Amino acid sequence: MSSSGPVDSDARVIACIPADEGIFRIALEAPRIASACRPGQFAMLEPSPGAFPVSRRPLTFSSCDPEAGSVTFLFDVAGAGTSILSRSVEGDSVRILGPLGRGWETAPGRWLMVAGGLGIAGFPFLLSTADEAVVMAGTRTGRGTSCCPPGTVLATEDGSVGMRGLVTGLLEDVEWDSFDSIAVCGPSAMMRAVVARTPPRVLGRVQVSMESRMGCGWGVCGGCPVPSSRGGFMSCCKDGPVFRACDVDWERIS
Amino acid sequence: MNPVTEGLPDSFWGIPVPGPVALASGTCGFGLELDAMGLLEDVALVFSKAVTPEPRDGNAPPRIHDTGYGLLNSIGLANPGLDRVLSEVLPAAAGLSRPLVLNVACESVSSFGSTVAALEAGGSHAGYEVNVSCPNVEAGGMAFGVDPAAVASVTRAVRLETRRPITVKLTPNGGDMVSAAKAAEDSGADAVTVCNTFLGMKLDWRTGRPVLARGVGGYSSPALLPLVVARVWQVGRAVRIPVIASGGVWEPGDVLELLAAGASLVQVGTGLLRRPSLPSELAAGIRELLCGT
Structure with missing residues (x-):
């Protein structure tokens, strides 16, 4: 896999906690993604390793700590996929593809x-x-x-x-x-x-x-x-x- | 063929292949994104997104809906069109690490012929997949595929323009697929692809309106594997040309099951959208399964 492109890997769940009513914050250990991602980019998260649901969920990076090798995401429980994801616990494994897309053009000022x-x-x-x-x-x-x-x-x-x-x-x-x-x-x-x-x-x-x-x-x-x-x-x-x-x-x- | 007793295919259309897994049209672009990620190694052939004579913006959004158990799509053959495919895409794809088969979709028999004739001028592509089965366009598309006489006309029109191998991608949505496959074979096809997505629809019961802008779409799902196995089995017994299976593949055993049903090559699509590394995962899983037999 080339170093510049997105990485698809199994990430360990550090924590998945309610951030507000029906809103969760999930932190994943994903060092290669954490060292590459930029604000505004996103990742595709696989709610379950099984076939349900059939597609992944796109989530934007909420924070990134390259030194700790971790990234976090904030998401609404909107359907079956995010509902499964919200039940993740520390130590679970979540497949994540990223970083993807073009982020914010950051500028001074x-x-x-x-x-x-x-x-x-x-x-x-x-x-x-x-x-x-x-x-x-x-x-x-x-x-x-x-x-x-x-x-x-x-x-x-x-x-x-x-x-x-x-x-x-x-x-x-x-x-x-x-x-x-x-x-x-x-x-x-x-x-x-x-x-x-x-x-x-x-x-x-x-x-x-x-x-x-x-x-x-x-x-x-x-x-x-x-x-x-x-x-x-x-x-x-x-x-x-x-x-x-x-x-x-x-x-x-x- | 039985993969357990006869082993896996090592060539298709005379092209050496690393295994039976190929990429379904519309789920891999022209292969460039996967190649950039280094993920074509275990891919037999790349079947491109459909090329049409004119550029197509595609259907209005929303174009996609995950029902949980499957994916409904209504992309509408969005592509840059023949001219830009010739001038930009094919030169970029010339260095692709695996052979490219161009999927072609047109609205008339003569247009199929002229489009393939134009594509003959450019590129080192390995062959063509004649798309007579798209459920997501008004004209052409699966209207051809449900009628064996129309399948024969389209196949002949393409055959006249090229010596490269041709597969005809058939529809499960109406008509008799076995008759359509025989018509393709009798008209010079070198394979048939079985099959395209199944016509489906999702409504929001609160509003009574469809969730996709165009209303209906093509449905794909690992739950459809038995429907594809049955069709590959039926078609495989009726024709002598190879059958390329397409639909429902999620796990290594699914590939072997389709080979046992009579397929010579197995395309992955919806599973690939979810996991770009699926071909490599399947290849490793297949080795493991066959090792234990």
């Missing part, structure tokens, strides 16, 4: 990070590389807010934590020109709304991490198309999952 729901999952890793950052997050209820990095500016739709309303409401007072890079991650509709609120003059600084169902994660099945602003589709797993906002055709994002 000041970052604005905007998350919707569990889109916050990858920001601790990005934050660890940023000189200075403001993090904003929106969730439906208070669920998930405990996963946000300290200092995150919060909005909840039910008003239980932070401002009542959507994350786009938090953007109204943002001094856009004070940020060198803007990172957005969350459900497609949320990202479309954030991009729509962004002044055109700073749109070139906006990167988005797209979500998609994935068949393979390593660029061959064509199962994760992202509409391109130049027509046709890009591949979320290979061309992304992080894209420049101006490269995505938001009109065709549902």
Whole structure:
């Protein structure tokens, strides 16, 4: 196996613990992946060594410790696969393929990070590389807010934590020109709304991490198309999952 | 052939192969990603994603759904099209460590002929897989495969344009696969691929709407192995040309079972998407199984 490409290996579970209601944090011992992965990249995790479910689950790296040889992921129990994964215990083995995809284009300066729901999952890793950052997050209820990095500016739709309303409401007072890079991650509709609120003059600084169902994660099945602003589709797993906002055709994002 | 008494194939179409495991079209691109990972070593042949005369963006998303027990896909033959395959893909694939078989899909008999004629000009590919069975496109696709007369016409059109070996990839979705296989054989095919995905659908009962944008898709699953074994068995008894099995392979024993059913080569697809190292894992597992017999 070449040193530059993704590695497929069995990783020992260091811990799998509830991070919030229905949200888990899993830590895996995967030294080769930990030494290679970049913020915004992802891995394909096999929930079970058996045939059920038939495909893996794509999860973005939440943190990475190259010296300890470990990586962590934050995930919602959304279906059968993540339910099985959430029952992992220390010492279990999980097959993991990674690192995959293109991550954030990291740059010096000041970052604005905007998350919707569990889109916050990858920001601790990005934050660890940023000189200075403001993090904003929106969730439906208070669920998930405990996963946000300290200092995150919060909005909840039910008003239980932070401002009542959507994350786009938090953007109204943002001094856009004070940020060198803007990172957005969350459900497609949320990202479309954030991009729509962004002044055109700073749109070139906006990167988005797209979500998609994935068949393979390593660029061959064509199962994760992202509409391109130049027509046709890009591949979320290979061309992304992080894209420049101006490269995505938001009109065709549902 | 029985792999237990006769051993494993060491060649196919006269090409030396390391074993019986090949890669199914649509699950390995043109082999470049796996080769970059160093994972083609135990692969007999790489069957490319479908090449169509014009570039195709593919179907609207969502294109894929994991039901847990199987995978529904509706990719829609997304590919760069004939011109770019000739100018960009085939030159890049020239250094591939295993032979490439080009899967070709068209909407008319004459287009099959002209597309293969154009592909003859470029590349050192080992042969063609004629796709008359895609469940995910409106025109062409499995509409050809369900009709033995149409299978014969397409096969003849391709045969006239090339001396490289041809396999015809058949559909399990309607029609008589044995008749279709005989039609391919009588029209000059050098093998048949049995078979493409099974037409399937998943609805969200809350909304009554399908989860895939196009509605129906192709279903693949290790649970379908007995359906493929039956079809390989039936077709294998009806034709003299080799049968390439495709579908349901998950474990080393599955490969041996398909060989016992009459297959000469066994493609892996959905299992490969999950584990790019599957061919090597199967090869090691097969050695272990046969060692104990």
